[in-house]
Amino acid sequence: MLHTFAALPMVEESVLTGLSETKAARLENEIEQIYRQTHAAICSYVRCLGVPQSQTQEVAQEVYLRLYQTMRKGEEILNVRAWLFRAAHNLSLNVRSREKPFRSLNPEWERFTALTVESPERAMLDREKARKVQSALETLSPQQRNCLYLRSEGLRYREIAEVMGISPNSVNEFLRRAISRLAEAVNA
Amino acid sequence: MLKHSGSSPHISDADLIRFADGELSVKAVTATETHLRTCRKCGTRLDELKRGADSYDLYHAQLLRPSLELPQAWSSVAERLTAPKTQRRQAFPTATMRWAAAAALVCCCLVITWFLYRESPTRRMQQLLTRAAVAPTPRHRRVEIIANGLTWYRPARLEGESAHRPATDERGLEETRALFAKANYSWDDPLSARSFAAWRRNLPSRRDHVFSIQDGPGINRFYRLQTETPAGVLRMAALTLRADTLSPVKGAFHFEHQTNVTIEDAGEMPEPPGKLETQNNRPLARRALVKEVGPAEELRVFAALDAIGADVGELVSVDIAASKQQIIVAGVGLSPDRERQIRQAVAGMPNTEARFTSGQATALASRSATAGSSAPAGVDAPLRHTLEQKAGGAQQFQAIVDKVLDASSAILQRAHALYVLAEKFSPPVASQFGQPEQETLRSLRRRHAIAIEQATAELKGALVPLLNTTAAAPDETQNQRNTSWELGAAQLYEEAKALDGSLGRILAGTYSEEAGQRTWNKLPDEIQTLEALAVSQEKAP
Numbered sequence: 271m272l273h274t275f276a277a278l279p280m281v282e283e284s285v286l287t288g289l290s291e292t293k294a295a296r297l298e299n300e301i302e303q304i305y306r307q308t309h310a311a312i313c314s315y316v317r318c319l320g321v322p323q324s325q326t327q328e329v330a331q332e333v334y335l336r337l338y339q340t341m342r343k344g345e346e347i348l349n350v351r352a353w354l355f356r357a358a359h360n361l362s363l364n365v366r367s368r369e370k371p372f373r374s375l376n377p378e379w380e381r382f383t384a385l386t387v388e389s390p391e392r393a394m395l396d397r398e399k400a401r402k403v404q405s406a407l408e409t410l411s412p413q414q415r416n417c418l419y420l421r422s423e424g425l426r427y428r429e430i431a432e433v434m435g436i437s438p439n440s441v442n443e444f445l446r447r448a449i450s451r452l453a454e455a456v457n458a
Numbered sequence: 459m460l461k462h463s464g465s466s467p468h469i470s471d472a473d474l475i476r477f478a479d480g481e482l483s484v485k486a487v488t489a490t491e492t493h494l495r496t497c498r499k500c501g502t503r504l505d506e507l508k509r510g511a512d513s514y515d516l517y518h519a520q521l522l523r524p525s526l527e528l529p530q531a532w533s534s535v536a537e538r539l540t541a542p543k544t545q546r547r548q549a550f551p552t553a554t555m556r557w558a559a560a561a562a563l564v565c566c567c568l569v570i571t572w573f574l575y576r577e578s579p580t581r582r583m584q585q586l587l588t589r590a591a592v593a594p595t596p597r598h599r600r601v602e603i604i605a606n607g608l609t610w611y612r613p614a615r616l617e618g619e620s621a622h623r624p625a626t627d628e629r630g631l632e633e634t635r636a637l638f639a640k641a642n643y644s645w646d647d648p649l650s651a652r653s654f655a656a657w658r659r660n661l662p663s664r665r666d667h668v669f670s671i672q673d674g675p676g677i678n679r680f681y682r683l684q685t686e687t688p689a690g691v692l693r694m695a696a697l698t699l700r701a702d703t704l705s706p707v708k709g710a711f712h713f714e715h716q717t718n719v720t721i722e723d724a725g726e727m728p729e730p731p732g733k734l735e736t737q738n739n740r741p742l743a744r745r746a747l748v749k750e751v752g753p754a755e756e757l758r759v760f761a762a763l764d765a766i767g768a769d770v771g772e773l774v775s776v777d778i779a780a781s782k783q784q785i786i787v788a789g790v791g792l793s794p795d796r797e798r799q800i801r802q803a804v805a806g807m808p809n810t811e812a813r814f815t816s817g818q819a820t821a822l823a824s825r826s827a828t829a830g831s832s833a834p835a836g837v838d839a840p841l842r843h844t845l846e847q848k849a850g851g852a853q854q855f856q857a858i859v860d861k862v863l864d865a866s867s868a869i870l871q872r873a874h875a876l877y878v879l880a881e882k883f884s885p886p887v888a889s890q891f892g893q894p895e896q897e898t899l900r901s902l903r904r905r906h907a908i909a910i911e912q913a914t915a916e917l918k919g920a921l922v923p924l925l926n927t928t929a930a931a932p933d934e935t936q937n938q939r940n941t942s943w944e945l946g947a948a949q950l951y952e953e954a955k956a957l958d959g960s961l962g963r964i965l966a967g968t969y970s971e972e973a974g975q976r977t978w979n980k981l982p983d984e985i986q987t988l989e990a991l992a993v994s995q996e997k998a999p
Contacts, residue, residue, distance in 0.1 A: 298536065298539060301535075301539065302532050302536070305532055305535060306532065310523070311523075313526070314522070314523050314526035317526040318522075318526060327534075331534065331535050331538055334535050334539075335535075335538055335539060338539050396516070399513050399516075399517075400513075400516070400517045400520075400521055402513070403513050403514055403517040404517065407514075418514055418518075419518065419522075421479070422514065422515050422518040422519070426481070427476075427479070427481050442472050442475070442476060442481075443472065445472075445475055445479075446471050446472040446475055448514075449471075449475050449507050449510045449511045449514075450471055450507070450510070451510075452510035452511065452513060452514050453506045453507050453509060453510030453511075454510070455510070455513075456509055456510055456513045457506050457509060457510070458897070458901050
């Protein structure tokens with residue numbers, strides 16, 4: 271499999287060798303903390319972007335490797351979470367298959383019902399609503415879905431814009447269309 | 459900075475979403491909160507958008523994310539962090555290696571493309587026939603057979619007795635049937651990929667062609683599979699398949715001695731299969747037929763018209779023909795563009811025909827029906843002077859009048875549309891519907907009701923300077939007595955007509971001082987009643 275990651279250049283080896291062992295261990299520890307807090311979100315986002323499951327782990331690992339290299343270089347990262355999503359976004363776009371995102375996903379409906387089961391009626395309503403949401407999502411463009419995804423991950427519009435390489439106004443417009451469509455679906 | 463939608467005084471959806479997401483500036487948040495305190499429409503819209511966004515958040519947190527997560531231990535990442543550079547590069551090769559691999563891949567692609575291209579027609583046809591043979595084929599369809607300058611209709615597939623014993627009406631087709639038998643081409647199922655493939659497979663020599671055809675820009679795409687052979691009586695057969703479903707729509711057969719036969723899909727059969735119909739004794743050649751149309755089909759036509767806003771205030775009527783086999787969409791005095799839009803909206807709907815006539819419109823729900831009977835505007839009356847003073851001058855008064863009458867017209871049109879739905883799809887009729895149709899009806903009703911509420915809010919807002927009162931909230935309890943929505947719809951229509959009449963008279967007509975004052979005093983109650991009826995329509999099950 272051929273990979274090209276033009277958006278994030280490889281770090282020179284000389285940079286990596288210039289760090290003391292203590293600092294390297296501290297940095298590794300820091301990365302581990304970040305990894306534990308963000309890995310699930312990053313992995314899911316990579317899969318959401320259409321990367322096959324078989325390649326998801328590899329892409330996610332590469333994201334943290336890039337983070338490690340960047341931090342070792344001493345570059346300041348103001349918002350690590352947004353940075354990770356951006357790296358995941360760029361890497362995923364390069365390696366994703368032609369498979370359309372969402373189509374290949376098979377949501378775990380049983381798990382969903384189990385999680386929301388206050389009462390059978392409530393579970394049925396939630397499930398019905400979730401099906402409406404899924405149907406509406408299938409009518410959205412990939413950008414609209416990505417904006418929604420990142421918004422639900424707690425990113426601000428400015429951060430979503432950075433991740434996706436678009437303007438905050440475009441993010442607002444994508445979200446407007448997406449949420450209007452969802453509102454139409456669930457309020458019908 | 460807050461943006462309002464167009465010339466509307468309301469907040470745009472984009473800003474409402476930004477407001478809900480905490481993405482507006484402090485100043486804009488204050489302005490939005492102030493607006494939301496007085497604008498019910500924006501408040502309702504904000505709630506709708508929030509419900510949409512919240513539903514996704516729930517779906518995201520409880521279904522999507524858990525479905526996508528993959529377990530991975532930190533140790534595997536830690537190994538890669540500390541691994542030597544060369545090892546990392548095994549997974550992500552160097553630029554040189556990547557270029558070499560890319561070049562090799564391009565070469566492979568070129569070779570494969572050339573190979574595929576060399577054999578494409580036969581391979582492509584094989585692939586399409588294999589896929590088309592297993593594609594689901596609708597039953598009870600019929601075909602149109604054109605041979606010797608005559609047209610016959612028969613079931614697409616002859617089964618059971620009809621397959622072995624030709625019907626008497628098929629006499630004119632004996633010769634054609636014999637030709638197909640001689641060519642070893644199935645006469646029982648001539649318009650199918652399987653029959654075409656079976657005939658093609660047994661040919662000693664053949665030449666295949668595959669054409670991709672498009673009706674027009676953005677319209678249906680088809681494949682035409684054509685096989686020619688120098689042997690046998692059938693020299694050329696071509697099968698046209700829809701590109702999306704791979705269902706056959708047309709077959710063209712060229713026999714020796716210049717005999718041509720064309721077989722086309724003629725839609726579903728209007729009656730049970732088995733009997734042939736000839737053009738002479740039954741001239742029914744319409745496409746996409748169903749046995750009989752009913753309220754469910756009529757409702758689908760309403761929904762299609764609603765999608766283009768043609769069920770509201772248009773001079774369009776929808777009715778089931780007396781034969782019960784057709785839905786007639788009739789329009790009078792519409793522009794050619796509107797006629798085209800309506801034709802497009804109902805195109806492809808079974809047994810539906812759009813008919814348009816030009817000429818003077820006979821408005822059903824036009825404001826002119828009520829206001830038109832009045833004398834010209836601008837009559838000198840004390841009440842009018844008072845209203846002009848309240849509005850701040852004649853020009854401002856006229857602007858208010860225009861706005862109010864527009865809103866009233868919109869209310870009347872929607873109320874009429876709702877009334878038509880109530881007339882056609884009363885609860886006994888709707889109870890026969892399946893779940894999707896009931897949902898469609900509910901959605902149509904709700905949209906009309908919401909539109910009435912919005913127009914009423916606009917009307918109230920416009921009248922505020924003249925009435926010297928703030929817009930009162932609708933009194934929903936007023937109409938709790940209405941137990942069925944169709945009675946409410948009829949009452950709503952009557953109220954809308956009455957209100958439109960009052961507004962027409964008071965703002966653009968003539969009246970005595972006493973009558974004018976009486977009408978004017980009634981207005982707030984009329985508006986409130988109408989709004990309450992609209993709210994109860996929206997909430998009706």
